[in-house]
Amino acid sequence: MPELPEVETTVRGIAPWLEGAVIGRVEVRDRRLRWPVPVAVEGAAGQAVRGVRRRAKYILIELETGSLMIHLGMSGSLRVLTESARPRKHEHFDIKLPDCTIRYSDPRRFGSLLWLEPPAEDHPLLCSLGPEPLSEGFGGDWLHALSRGRKAAVKHFIMDGRVVVGVGNIYASEALYMAGVHPLRAAGRVSKARYEGLAVAIRDVLERAIRQGGTTLRDYSGSGGQPGYFAQELLVYGRAGEPCFQCGTAIRQKVIGQRSSYYCVRCQR
DNA sequence: ATGGTCCCCTGACCGC
DNA sequence: TGCGGTCAGGGGACCA
Numbered sequence: 001m002p003e004l005p006e007v008e009t010t011v012r013g014i015a016p017w018l019e020g021a022v023i024g025r026v027e028v029r030d031r032r033l034r035w036p037v038p039v040a041v042e043g044a045a046g047q048a049v050r051g052v053r054r055r056a057k058y059i060l061i062e063l064e065t066g067s068l069m070i071h072l073g074m075s076g077s078l079r080v081l082t083e084s085a086r087p088r089k090h091e092h093f094d095i096k097l098p099d100c101t102i103r104y105s106d107p108r109r110f111g112s113l114l115w116l117e118p119p120a121e122d123h124p125l126l127c128s129l130g131p132e133p134l135s136e137g138f139g140g141d142w143l144h145a146l147s148r149g150r151k152a153a154v155k156h157f158i159m160d161g162r163v164v165v166g167v168g169n170i171y172a173s174e175a176l177y178m179a180g181v182h183p184l185r186a187a188g189r190v191s192k193a194r195y196e197g198l199a200v201a202i203r204d205v206l207e208r209a210i211r212q213g214g215t216t217l218r219d220y221s222g223s224g225g226q227p228g229y230f231a232q233e234l235l236v237y238g239r240a241g242e243p244c245f246q247c248g249t250a251i252r253q254k255v256i257g258q259r260s261s262y263y264c265v266r267c268q269r
Numbered sequence: 270a271t272g273g274t275c276c277c278c279t280g281a282c283c284g285c
Numbered sequence: 286t287g288c289g290g291t292c293a294g295g296g297g298a299c300c301a
Contacts, residue, residue: 002294002295003294003295006294034295034296034297057295057296071295071296072294072295073294073295073296074293074294074295074296075293075294108293108295110295110296111295125297159295159296161295161296168294168295169293169294169295170294171294214294215294217293217294218293218294219293219294220294237294259293259294259295260292260293
């Protein structure tokens, strides 16, 4: 469920509680996540938090001897609890802090909690990731250069974390629509000029979504339990059969690479 | 290397 | 109210 804006919203919500704090302990109730939660995460107890950051859709809590790395998968969320509350089903673990508890919930169990030895960036899950879409290193020239000769659909291409991180299914559809690029077009057959427009669109949609606290379609909520408000700004995602806001043509839905894609056949070429 | 396909898992929703 | 089918915002693993 969470894409980059939702993960960023979560990081911004938990960071003030973590920064400058010492971890009380990490209480794991259910180790069954994408990978079994390693016992090593409990070594976080008593360690000072040196930093909290996001890399792609991973949340990194940097401690003295290593980092806790959290991924929210499709249905994960972190909540800040300032009063004691009985853990419920699917609430796999708690990070206990002096002034609150950060509680992880993940019904579908596609998320993860791992312990990373330094340097964290050498971890297999992080070392081959592409640039952050909101960073200087990302732009149309990068997309254009990487895509030469690639026959995969451009939508699939921009969702590949080795190309650029954090562009999930919702925002891929949105950005392609904004840039007027057909999602099924071969990545290698998109011009440099159109990649420039696509890069701008990716950046723009992600920044606006972050400002709205992410997109809540069904069950996403931020660390304070609040929904994201970007759903009301979606231009194509989830609008199959409804008229395109630019030309009135019915928005098409098609499965590309196992995921639903939404686009306008008239406005996107 | 690249490009398909499959799958992990639970819950919500829809039609009958 | 119950039941079966379908669909979800991610992404690793595997095969050709």
